[in-house]
Amino acid sequence: xxxxxxxxxxxxxxxxxxxxxxxxxxxxxxxxxxxxxxxxxxxxxxxxxxxxxxxxxxxxxxxxxxxxxxxxxxxxxxxxxxxxxxxxxxxxxxxxxxxxxxxxxxxxxxxxxxxxxxxxxxxxxxxxxxxxxxxxxxxxxxxxxxxxxxxxxxxxxxxxxxxxxxxxxxxxxxxxxx
Amino acid sequence: xxxxxxxxxxxxxxxxxxxxxxxxxxxxxxxxxxxxxxxxxxxxxxxxxxxxxxxxxxxxxxxxxxxxxxxxxxxxxxxxxxxxxxxxxxxxxxxxxxxxxxxxxxxxxxxxxxxxxxxxxxxxxxxxxxxxxxxxxxxxxxxxxxxxxxxxxxxxxxxxxxxxxxxxxxxxxxxxxxxxxxxxxxxxxxxxxxxxxxxxxxxxxxxxxxxxxxxxxxxxxxxxxxxxxxxxxxxxxxxxxxxxxxxxxxxxxxxx
Numbered sequence: 001x002x003x004x005x006x007x008x009x010x011x012x013x014x015x016x017x018x019x020x021x022x023x024x025x026x027x028x029x030x031x032x033x034x035x036x037x038x039x040x041x042x043x044x045x046x047x048x049x050x051x052x053x054x055x056x057x058x059x060x061x062x063x064x065x066x067x068x069x070x071x072x073x074x075x076x077x078x079x080x081x082x083x084x085x086x087x088x089x090x091x092x093x094x095x096x097x098x099x100x101x102x103x104x105x106x107x108x109x110x111x112x113x114x115x116x117x118x119x120x121x122x123x124x125x126x127x128x129x130x131x132x133x134x135x136x137x138x139x140x141x142x143x144x145x146x147x148x149x150x151x152x153x154x155x156x157x158x159x160x161x162x163x164x165x166x167x168x169x170x171x172x173x174x175x176x177x178x
Numbered sequence: 179x180x181x182x183x184x185x186x187x188x189x190x191x192x193x194x195x196x197x198x199x200x201x202x203x204x205x206x207x208x209x210x211x212x213x214x215x216x217x218x219x220x221x222x223x224x225x226x227x228x229x230x231x232x233x234x235x236x237x238x239x240x241x242x243x244x245x246x247x248x249x250x251x252x253x254x255x256x257x258x259x260x261x262x263x264x265x266x267x268x269x270x271x272x273x274x275x276x277x278x279x280x281x282x283x284x285x286x287x288x289x290x291x292x293x294x295x296x297x298x299x300x301x302x303x304x305x306x307x308x309x310x311x312x313x314x315x316x317x318x319x320x321x322x323x324x325x326x327x328x329x330x331x332x333x334x335x336x337x338x339x340x341x342x343x344x345x346x347x348x349x350x351x352x353x354x355x356x357x358x359x360x361x362x363x364x365x366x367x368x369x370x371x372x373x374x375x376x377x378x379x380x381x382x383x384x385x386x387x388x389x390x391x392x393x394x395x396x397x398x399x400x401x402x403x404x405x406x407x408x409x410x411x412x413x414x415x416x417x418x419x420x421x422x423x424x425x426x427x428x429x430x431x432x433x434x
Binding site: 006027028029030033034037038040041042161164165168 | 215216217218220221224319322323326327330425428429
């Protein structure tokens, strides 16, 4: 039996101009273009994000320092097959994965070894090739992903429907009684 | 200053614009919780919510034209009007048939707005141009989204293509009513308050037909007559409005 579940894309967002990207969450989508649209609808619109990335989860290497084990850094010279990897790290008491400097390495594992070595209190890491990114900034219809700060919304507490209906019914019962 | 006849025509036209958006938004809001996948459910509900907001923008202009409070009068237009007074084209009130149907209807409507709104930006009546500028921003995303889905469903599997084709066969003729001018609309066109809908229709067809064909869909070859002015309102609007007003009828004049 084949799976009918759509692939998962990790979503990254830039909360304000000039700030580093951070991991936002994930969406299901049939391809990168619709993943970006879903990411915008779910994460980008409110509160606002100025830039969104989507990356197929199958291309993201996710490991804690323990899981990676004692892999030692490959100190060999740079090869032509080296790729640029994006690095997101959780360090210290932070709850989110923040963007770190990109790393050029022969493999995702090697990129991760270097990322862990660079920051001592980093305990979990995500690494993926920079070519796996689909960015809202590279889209032709970029204004389709513009944040909507003018959109405001009220949460459910602003709509006291249950209390209001109870009040109306009580009034109606009282006038029936009288 | 507008003379009485132009003013009456403008009033009807604004209701038409507002009702098309609001009723479509309400219909599509029924799908909240029924989308094919959570992310799409949220995205489509957002589109519906936007259309409700656009409807209210037009109702606010109606309020000003009638010297009513633009904050409270739109609620009256929605919750206290009888169904037969709604001026929307029937097609936006048609009940949901399947996902393909609702997605395609939203696409046809977004494509219409993407042609209509730029023309409204040039309106000699400033409140219309201002509202069109606000709405246009959001329509960019709407069209982007519904185009992506129309393409994928049209080119997707045999099943998705069949459903899209069925939806197009149902919607194509019915949708043309959106381009039907109201009885006195020519007054507005002459005063350059609104564009000539025949031009909008021509431009809409020029963009929509090749796109639908690129989605492996066959555009029905039915002749379209835009001259028939009075089309009997479908029965769907009665049930829709009854449901829409159900809660507000329990406590009239309640502030929500």
